[in-house]
Amino acid sequence: MTRIVKRLKQELQDLNKNPIENCSAGPYKDNINVWQATIFGPTGTPYEGGIFNVMIEFGEKYPFKPPIVYFTTPIYHCNINRKGGICLDILNKSWSPVLTTGKLLISICSLLAEPNPEDPLVPAIANLFKTDRSIHDFKAREYTALYASK
Numbered sequence: 001m002t003r004i005v006k007r008l009k010q011e012l013q014d015l016n017k018n019p020i021e022n023c024s025a026g027p028y029k030d031n032i033n034v035w036q037a038t039i040f041g042p043t044g045t046p047y048e049g050g051i052f053n054v055m056i057e058f059g060e061k062y063p064f065k066p067p068i069v070y071f072t073t074p075i076y077h078c079n080i081n082r083k084g085g086i087c088l089d090i091l092n093k094s095w096s097p098v099l100t101t102g103k104l105l106i107s108i109c110s111l112l113a114e115p116n117p118e119d120p121l122v123p124a125i126a127n128l129f130k131t132d133r134s135i136h137d138f139k140a141r142e143y144t145a146l147y148a149s150k
Contacts, residue, residue: 004033004058004060004062004063005032005033007062007063008027008032008033008058008062008101009032011100011101011102012026012027012032014100014102015101015102018102020102020105020106020109021109022039022040022041022042022109023037023038023039023040023105023106023108023109024037024038025037025038025054025056025101025105028055033057033058034055034056034057034058035055035056035058035101036053036054036055036056037053037054037055037056037101037105037108038051038052038053038054039051039052039054039105039108039109039112040052041112041144041148042109042112042113044113045112045113045140046076046136046137046138046140046141046144047075047077047112047140047144047148048144049144049145049148049149050073050075050144050145050147050148050149051073051148051149052071052073052075052112052148053071053072053073054069054070054071054072054073054084054108055068055069055070055072055084056068056069056101056104057069063097063099064097065095066090066091066092066095066099067091067101067104069086069088069091069104069108070083070084070085070086071084071086072084073147073148074143074146074147074148075140075143075144075147075148076125076139076140076142076143076144077111077112077115077122077125077140078115078116078117078120078121078122078123078125078126078129079111079115079116079119079120079121079122080111080121080122081121081122082122085121086108086111086121087116087119087120087121088107088108088111089119090103090104090107091104115129117129117130
């Protein structure tokens with residue numbers, strides 16, 4: 001068993017023992033190197049009631065390099081682009097091998113609850129977030145209802 005497979009099996013076991021609120025994740029189609037996560041929109045946000053799917057691809061250099069993570073469910077968010085790419089510091093320059101998939105999921109949930117318009121992937125959405133929060137939230141709720149509801 002490779003070091004990566006051993007680590008991912010341990011992370012999966014940890015997630016099963018200590019589930020993360022509003023999130024779940026596990027291997028996609030029995031491939032330990034590719035996981036699908038489900039994130040439930042945080043209460044009190046425009047994403048509430050939404051069910052968002054996220055893919056996590058662990059490369060050969062994991063955990064020394066971050067996994068590739070992207071939303072497959074469309075979402076209206078200034079830190080998540082149309083292709084599902086996520087602007088999150090721990091997926092880039094702040095990555096550390098001590099981070100786990102569970103901590104990554106917590107960070108993504110936090111990003112949904114508290115967008116970072118100062119470091120946007122989609123500047124137009126960030127600008128609307130800063131200048132007219134009610135219209136921003138309306139559009140985010142609309143997207144959630146359209147793409148992320150059951």
